[in-house]
Amino acid sequence: MELPANHFVEVIEALSDSELRVKLTDVQTDIETNRSYWALIDMNMKTITKTNDAAAEEMPTEYWEAESPTGKWTAAWGTNTPGIWGISTDTGDKTQWTDSDGDRNPLWLSDGSGFYYLHSTGVNLGDGAGFEATLAHYDLAARKSTILTYEKGFWGGLNWLIPDVSIVASNGFDDVIGLKMINLLDGTEKQIIETSHLDYVDDLIDEKTGRLLISDHGKFTWYDGKGDIVNQMDWPVDLDEFTRKNPNYSEDGNPYEHPFYEKGVKGGRVGPHGLKSSPDGNYLSYLLGAIGESIDDKVPGVKMVVSKIDGTDPALVLDDYVRMDRDYVWSPSSKRIFIVFSTDAARERAYVGEIPIE
Structure with missing residues (x-):
């Protein structure tokens, strides 16, 4: 389905197997006016209907919030205010929960009794890395923080792999991608990946299986909640002429000099990217081919x-x-995938397409 001329999609949400909610931007509209708007796309009727949805008020870039699972509290933090603050849903009252400048990224426990977060030690790491951090726990009932005995250093962010059990923490800085696994039950931390192969690395937290998938140059690797490898396999080959394996590929070689796919030799970057799991947990999807765009x-x-x-x-x-x-x-049913794309013959036009999954 063709979108209006000079439009691109900022956000795409699937409401059903035939209806999408999209945020469109008109690139020809004056930048001082409202260039973006929400619309509903009916793939069966081939219609695009502008809605009255108000554009969500954007949070300041230095301010973030995380609502508790119970809905009673919101944890808020920002670069201009020390610590993590609690905002009561009922009253709007604010309470300071932690007080270190640079405390951030609360991950709520599933019962709402507290959260894990990145505690700033106050040590500036320099080179733009910000404050040294480590993992801490905040008990809501006791109004008490406990600094845990994990590694101190650069921590970029936290995500649950298995709620209340294991955390995937990013710890790569500058031109390095780094991920480590924190298991809260046994108190261990394990480095999963640390590499500068930025173009060839992607990851996926699969909530249904409680596993972390890493796509690194030439390999898919699945990890469990302790950071142990549970499965590993090569990238797919011979699906068509563009997925033939480079005969000179070496697992220990430089991916830019000896890439996995033959079409990447002295060419652009080629590989899987954009990993997603289906809502029902049965399928893995990804894009395969050119990563980005290059002459x-x-x-x-x-x-x-x-x-x-x-x-x-x-x-x-x-x-x-x-x-x-x-x-x-x-x-939502896992029976369709919706994509936004253009063709080499009409790069100025954007299209929305659907892929049935049998």
């Missing part, structure tokens, strides 16, 4: 691959290679 590309964009959730039985589900970014979305 050296030998692959004309990307196709999409859908496999079983463990990566087996990969299959291409697009007839043609198209130009698209990572922002595609599964339908």
Whole structure:
């Protein structure tokens, strides 16, 4: 389905197997006016209807919030106010919970009794890395923080892998991607990946299985909540002419000099990216082909691959290679994937397409 001329999609949300909610931006509208608006797309009726949805008021870039699972509290923090603050949903009253300048990223426990967060030690790491941090726990009833005995250093952020049990923490800085696993039950931390192969690395937290998937150059690797490898397999090959393996590829080689795919030799970057799991937990999807866009590309964009959730039985589900970014979305039923794309023949136009999943 063709979008209006000179429009691109900022946000795409699947409401059903046929209806989408999208945020569109008109690039020809004066930048001082409201260039963006919400619309509903009906894929069956082929209609686009502008809605009256108010554009969400954007939070200041230096301020963040995280609502508790019970809905009783919101944890708020920012670069201009020391510590993490609690905001009561009922009264709007604010209470300071932690007081270190640089405390951030609260992960609520599932019962709302407290949260884990990054505690700032006050030591400036320099080189733009900000404050040294470590993991801490805040008990809401006791109004007490406990600094835990994990590594101190650069921590970029936290995400639950298994709620209340294990945390995936980013600790890569500058030109390094780093992820480590924190297991709260046994108090361990394990470095999962630390690499400068920025273009060839992607990750996915799969909530249904409680596993972390890392796509690094040439390999898919699944980790459990303790950071142990539970499965590993090569990237798919011979799905079509663009996915032939480079005969000179070496696992220990430089991916930019000896890439995994033959079409990446002296060309653009080629590989899987944009990992997503289906809502029902049965499928893994990703884009396969050109990563980004380069004048050296030998692959004309990307196709999409859908496999079983463990990566087996990969299959291409697009007839043609198209130009698209990572922002595609599964339908709630897991029976459709909706994509926003353009073609080499009409790069100035954007289209919304659907891929049925049998």
